[in-house]
Amino acid sequence: EIVLTQSPATLSLSPGERATLSCRASQSVSSFLAWYQQKPGQAPRLLIYDASNRATGIPARFSGSGSGTDFTLTISSLEPEDFAVYYCQQRSNLLTFGGGTKVEIK
Amino acid sequence: EVQLVQSGAELKKPGESLKISCKGSGYSFTNYWIGWVRQMPGKGLEWMGIIYPGDSDTRYIPSFQGQVTISADKSISTAYLQWTSLKASDTAMYYCARPYSSGYSGSYWYFDLWGRGTLVTVSS
Numbered sequence: 001e002i003v004l005t006q007s008p009a010t011l012s013l014s015p016g017e018r019a020t021l022s023c024r025a026s027q028s029v030s031s032f033l034a035w036y037q038q039k040p041g042q043a044p045r046l047l048i049y050d051a052s053n054r055a056t057g058i059p060a061r062f063s064g065s066g067s068g069t070d071f072t073l074t075i076s077s078l079e080p081e082d083f084a085v086y087y088c089q090q091r092s093n094l095l096t097f098g099g100g101t102k103v104e105i106k
Numbered sequence: 107e108v109q110l111v112q113s114g115a116e117l118k119k120p121g122e123s124l125k126i127s128c129k130g131s132g133y134s135f136t137n138y139w140i141g142w143v144r145q146m147p148g149k150g151l152e153w154m155g156i157i158y159p160g161d162s163d164t165r166y167i168p169s170f171q172g173q174v175t176i177s178a179d180k181s182i183s184t185a186y187l188q189w190t191s192l193k194a195s196d197t198a199m200y201y202c203a204r205p206y207s208s209g210y211s212g213s214y215w216y217f218d219l220w221g222r223g224t225l226v227t228v229s230s
Contacts, residue, residue, distance in 0.1 A: 001167075001168060034216045036151075038151070043201055043203075043220035043221065043222060043223060044143075044151060044201075044203075044217075044220060045218075045220075046206065046216055046217060046218040049206065049216035050216075055206065055216075055218055056206075056218070085150075087150065087151055089151075089153075089216070091212060091213075091215035091216065094153070094165060094167060095141065095153040095156065095167065095215060096153060096167075097143075097150060097151040097152065097153060098150075099150050100150045100151070
């Protein structure tokens with residue numbers, strides 16, 4: 001089973017700031033990684049797939065990078081609606097999620 | 107409208123059985139995988155397994171193998187998640203989800219269509 005470790009657990013930032021979230025895999029997942037956003041009381045929303053491709057309708061301020069075992073989700077300038085929990089997910093070997101990073105208002 | 111509609115919240119006792127559902131509409135149900143995700147109260151997301159309704163090919167995440175059964179009835183475009191003997195630790199929100207593209211390949215196992223979730227509460 002591939003384990004995904006996300007860091008930090010919590011990120012405290014102000015609107016307009018840049019957010020950088022990390023996801024590390026226990027073994028290579030090539031580029032087979034996605035990022036999701038989840039707000040309280042809602043289902044997850046797909047943001048990025050195959051490490052760097054934005055899903056339909058996702059704003060350009062969201063970008064993904066990385067390959068192998070180290071991946072990054074960057075939100076270039078935080079909007080009020082971006083404060084949420086973010087999960088990475090791999091599909092290289094079945095499916096797993098990371099533990100999540102909460103982006104909270106500072 | 108393309109959507110996944112999940113069955114309503116359940117309150118069950120330990121040891122009882124349960125089957126919850128996820129009905130797809132507005133798309134070709136048989137051509138897209140359906141996955142199930144658990145979210146325990148205040149916790150993160152966990153994949154449980156995934157089924158291809160076209161031929162009922164089912165893959166379980168090892169930690170859920172033998173604990174639940176995933177099935178589908180393509181004639182009514184519905185996937186199911188079933189327990190034979192619930193435990194208090196099964197208390198959670200359960201989501202079904204569909205990948206962004208059709209086809210049998212796991213290349214598309216990124217999920218852009220989600221149900222609203224079914225809250226299962228197991229308490230004596």
